[in-house]
Amino acid sequence: MTDKCCSSETNRLQDNTCCSNQPSQAVGTNDTENCCKTQDLSGDVTSSCCGNDKGDTGSRTTNNTSSCCGVSKAEPEIENDFSPTGQEVEYRVEGMDCPSCALTIEKGLRSLDMVQEAKVNYNTAKLKVIANEKAPLNEVENTVNKLGFKVDPIIQNKNVRTYDVEGMDCGSCAQSIENHFKNHPSVKDVNVHFSTGKMKLEHDNSVDEIVSEVSKLGYKATLQTNNRKSQAKPKNKKEFGMITFTGILLAIGFIGSFIGIPASISTILYAIAIVVSGAKPAKSAYYAIKSRSLDMNVLMSVAAIGAAIIGEWFEGATVVWLFALGTALQNRSIEQTRKSIRNLMDLAPSKAWVRAGAELVEKSVDDISIGNIIVIKPGDRIPLDGEIIEGETSVNQAPITGESIPVDKMIGDTVYAGTINESGSLEVRVTKLVEDTTISKIIHLVEEAQEQKAPTQAFIDKFASIYTPIVFLLALAVIVFPPLFGFGEWGEWAYKGLALLVVACPCALVISTPVAIVSAIGNAAKNGVLIKGGTFLETAGAIKTIAFDKTGTLTEGKPKVSTIQPLTISEDELLLIGLTLEEYSTHPIAKTIVAYAKEKGFQARRGELYKSIAGKGVQATIDGEIYFAGNLKLFEELNVPLGGVNDKVSELQLEGKTVVIIGTQTVVMGVIAVADTIRPITVKAINNLQQVGINQVVMLTGDNEGTAKMIAKEASVSRYFAELLPEDKVEAVKQLQKEGHKVAMVGDGINDAPALATSDLGIAMGGAGTDTAMETADIVLMADNLEKLPHTIKLSRKALAIIKQNIWFSLIVKLIAFVFVFPGWLTLWLAVLSDTGAAIIVILNALRLLRVKD
Structure with missing residues (x-):
C-alpha cells in the first residue's frame, strides 16, 4: 500500500515510484512521510516520493518530514563553508519527499553557469544558492519549478514590487509586457498575470521609470501599497471621450460621402480618426515587435496601416475605432471579475479601536500587535482575528464561511477579521497580525489560485502561440503570391490578406478559459469555499463519486x-x-x-x-x-x-x-x-449533491458494520465501508478509483489527510481558523458543514460548461471568418467586429459565473 501527502496539479502521465509499502502519516502533523500522487492516463493512481516529475507538482509541506524511501539519516544543516563571491539567496523548497529530491535540485542548479554553489537540506527544506553578481535569480526558481518543486525566497528581495496593471484584455497583453521587461537592463525578473491584473517586478530603477515603461506599451501601472483597502478605480472618461470623438469623425466622413462632401475631406477625417484612435495601439505594437511579441496591437496596427496604404481609409478608420471600443468594453467587463478579490480585501477594516489603559485609541491595523486588546462596537466589522475576553454577541461570519445564519459568540470564542459584530460590544485579544488573519490567507490563496493555469487554459495558450504566427504568415502569403502569379490585383489580395491578419488575433479564444476560472473561484470565495486553482475547479466539475469520512463530517463528531x-x-x-x-x-x-x-x-x-x-x-x-x-x-x-x-x-x-x-x-x-448524531444539514446536502449529478455518495468509517449500516441509512448514502483504520480509508478510495470512478474525498483535512491526498480531489471542512485544512486540501469549505458542497460542484460544472461554450464559440467565429475571407465577403471592419465582439461575448458569458447561487 502506498500513500501520498501532496497533490499533483496536472493529470499528465507520471510514474516515478520510489517508495512502495511505506504507510503515510497525516499531512499537517510534525512527522510526515511524504509521497506524491501521480495519475496515469487510465486513472490508476501510483505513488511517487521523488517529486522530480516533469509535471507541475503541488505540494503539502510539514515542519518535520521523514523520508519515505527508507533513508533515516539526518542530514547536517546547510554549511556555510563555501566562499560566497556573488549574491547569496536562501529559499524554502516545497515538494521534496525524500533526500534524492534534494540531490536532484542540487544537480539541476549546478548545471547553470550563473550558479557557483547550491546546497539543499532535506530535513529543513531549505535551499541556499550562491550566484554570480547581478545574475537573474528567476533562473534559479524556473529551474527548480521545471524539476517539479516550488521555491519561495525566505527573505523577500526588497527590490521585488507588485503593480496593478490596467488595460490588459487578454493573455497576449501580459506576454507583451513580460517580453518588454525581459530585455530591460534594470529588471531582473518579471511576472505578469492577466487574470488578476498584477505584475511582479524585481528591478533596481525607480517606480516612476517602471510606470513610464508600462505606459509606453499602452497600459497603466500603479504600485501596490500596504493599504489593503482597494481604491475605487475612476472610470476612464478620457478614453471613452476619445472613442466618441473618433466615432463622430468616422460618422461625418461616411455620411458626407453620400451628401456631396468632397472625398478628400472624408479621407482627412478618416486619417485623423486613425491617428487619434490608432496612436495608442501603434505605440504598443512598436514595443511588442521590439520584444518579439506578435500580439493583437501588432495585428490591428498592420491592418489599419495596410488599409490606408491601399486607399481603404474608411476601412482603416473603422478597424481602429472598433478595436478601441472593443478593448475599452473588454477592460470594463474583465474588471468585474477582478472585483471579486478587491471586494474581499475591503471586508476587513483598516483601523481598529485599541484599549490603552482606560482610553480607546484608534490605530491602523498594521500597527497592532498580538496581545493588544481591541474593542468592537455593535454593527462594526471585526478588524483582526482574536479571542473574546469580554462580552457576548452574534457574529455574521458569511464573509469567511458563507454561513447565512449569525453564530453566537461568548468569552473564549474565536472571531475572524472581516466578519460583522451583530449585537453586543466586544473586547477581543488579538491573536494574529494583519497579514496572518484568516481573511488575508483566503485572499492570498485565491490570488494564487487565479494565477495558476488550468490544463485547458495551458492547452489553449499553447494552441494560440502556434496559431497566430501561422495565420500571420498565411496572410502575408495571401498578399504576395496570388497577384505574383497573376491570380488577381495586388489591392484585392492585399485587402483579403489584411482581413486574414485581423482573424489571426486569437483574443476571444485565449480569454475563454481564464475569465471563467477567475469568475468561478471569486464566486466560490465569496460563498466560503476556497478552490485552490483552475485544475481543481475542472476536476470538481468532472467528479461523479464523493467519499465522506463519517465522524465529524457526516456526523457531529461529538457523541x-x-x-x-x-x-x-x-x-x-x-x-x-x-x-x-x-x-x-x-x-x-x-x-x-x-x-x-x-x-x-x-x-x-x-x-x-x-x-x-x-x-x-x-x-x-x-x-x-x-x-x-x-x-x-x-x-x-x-x-x-x-x-x-x-x-x-x-x-x-x-x-x-x-x-x-x-x-x-x-x-x-x-x-x-x-x-454520534447526524448533522442536521447532512441529509439535505447529500440529496442536493445527487440533484447536481453526483451518482454515488460513499461513507468511510471505523465503526462496526451495524453502526455503519444504521448511519448510512439515516444519512441516505448509497454505499459504505465499515471497520476501517485510517490506512484502510486510502485503500477504499483506491478501490473506488479502480472501479472507474473519479473520486472526491471529504474530511477534516488532518486525520483524513492520506485519503484526501489519494483521491482525485481532496475537500477539507472547517477551514476557518484551521491552517492545516487550508494548506492540505484542493478545495476548502470554510464552514464546518456540508451545505456549500453542492454549490461547489454545481459551480464547477457550470464553469466547465461555460469554458466549453466559449472555446467552441471562439473557434466557430474564427472558422466562419476564414471561410468568408476568400470570397471577399469578410470586410476589414467585419473582421475586427468578429474578433472584439466575440471577445466581449465570451467575457460576458463567463461573468454569469459570478451570479451562480446556491
Missing part, C-alpha cells in the same frame, strides 16, 4: 447520551454511579457521560482506588463496594449474570450506539448508550 436503561436501580442512581466511575477517565465516551450527568445537576460521590482496565472499562470503590463501568467483555470476564443484557446491548449496537454497562461483581445495574 451524546442517547439511552439510559436502569435495571436494578433508579435512573438518577445509575447516572450518579456512572458519573463517579467515569469522572477521572480521559476516554471520549466517559467524558460524554460525565458532561451529561453534570448538565443534569449531579455531583460525583466520593470514590477511591480508581483503576482503568485497558480496552474494557474502569473500576472504583464507592462506599466500600467495587463498581465497574465498561463493555460486555468486562462483565463476561467477571462472570456477572447477564440475563437479558446481551440482547439489549446487541439491539442498541444495531442502532449505531456505543454501550456502557454499569454494575458490580455480582449484578448489572443498568446500561448507558452513547451515539
